[in-house]
Amino acid sequence: MNTEIFKVFLLEDMALDMELNKRQVRKYRPEVLFAVARNRREFEEKLVDFQPDIVLSDYNLPDMNGLEALLYVREHLDGTPFVFITGVLNDEEKVADTILNGASGYLLKENLHNLPELLTAVVAKNAAVMRRREQDWERRKNNQLLLQKSIATLRTADFAGSGEVVAALRKIADNQS
Amino acid sequence: MSKIRTIDDRQIGAVLTNGGLSVLLMAAPWDGNGIILRGIIESLAPAFRTVTFLEADYESCPRMARLFNLLAPPGILFVKDGEMVGRVSGPVSAGRINELIRAAIG
Numbered sequence A: 001m002n003t004e005i006f007k008v009f010l011l012e013d014m015a016l017d018m019e020l021n022k023r024q025v026r027k028y029r030p031e032v033l034f035a036v037a038r039n040r041r042e043f044e045e046k047l048v049d050f051q052p053d054i055v056l057s058d059y060n061l062p063d064m065n066g067l068e069a070l071l072y073v074r075e076h077l078d079g080t081p082f083v084f085i086t087g088v089l090n091d092e093e094k095v096a097d098t099i100l101n102g103a104s105g106y107l108l109k110e111n112l113h114n115l116p117e118l119l120t121a122v123v124a125k126n127a128a129v130m131r132r133r134e135q136d137w138e139r140r141k142n143n144q145l146l147l148q149k150s151i152a153t154l155r156t157a158d159f160a161g162s163g164e165v166v167a168a169l170r171k172i173a174d175n176q177s
Numbered sequence B: 001m002s003k004i005r006t007i008d009d010r011q012i013g014a015v016l017t018n019g020g021l022s023v024l025l026m027a028a029p030w031d032g033n034g035i036i037l038r039g040i041i042e043s044l045a046p047a048f049r050t051v052t053f054l055e056a057d058y059e060s061c062p063r064m065a066r067l068f069n070l071l072a073p074p075g076i077l078f079v080k081d082g083e084m085v086g087r088v089s090g091p092v093s094a095g096r097i098n099e100l101i102r103a104a105i106g
Helices: A015-028 A040-050 A066-077 A092-100 A109-125 A127-156 A162-176 B009-017 B032-047 B062-067 B095-103
Strands: A006-011 A032-037 A052-058 A082-086 A105-108 B021-027 B052-059 B073-079 B083-088
Touching: A006 A015, A006 A040, A015 A032, A015 A109, A040 A066, A040 A105, A040 B083, A052 A066, A052 A109, A066 A082, A066 A092, A082 A109, A082 B052, A105 B052, A127 A162, A127 B062, A162 B052, B009 B062, B009 B083, B021 B032, B021 B095, B032 B052, B032 B095, B073 B095
Parallel strands: A006 A032, A006 A052, A032 B083, A052 A082, A082 A105, B021 B052
Antiparallel strands: B021 B073, B073 B083
């Protein structure tokens, strides 16, 4: 990570558990920005916009399960680490499923005090993936900035066809954002 | 006196640990939409005395841009108790900003 501020997405429907998770994450890294979701709608609305460094998810949610959340993350955020924090992931088949589908780890709620340690291990293991994401973001940002500045400059220019050029660049910028 | 305080990358930590709602505008001087948004926020600020209104220059604050995943200016971020509770980018109306602030206050 280039930025030392840790970005954590929490998927958890219980308010108390949400607060306990936050507290343990802050023990790992005091400077942290959270985004939270309590159900599928919030999860899908916020996840991609937020671009978290890690997703921490309960397994049993009101309208989705953790495996669905994991598959959604894998589809939309590539290699972003995903950790289950759950009270019920005690079924061997479920554990196998989560691992086979690319979860980075899991923790039982009764062992929540071990979260800082787990985060240290998961972040270290995924450092290369996170670095690649930073580089990709930097590249996209630079392209977007060049486009937006060009559009701003062209808006003040007066030549035949400038409106069409601005419209075309605007379309490219929208498609890339 | 402006109701919007200017911050830079060194002050992100303070935004995250602020107990109340912070509304942060990231804009650039060459971007007309950002200039309009600044005027809107300036006019809305007196109605929300418990909210902290902040602005940052997009290009000189790369850490902040990355943190809030803002690929280009302008953007408005709503942060409360270390949680990003809202985020909009591009042109947005005064009415919508008003709504988002009220929703974030809860």
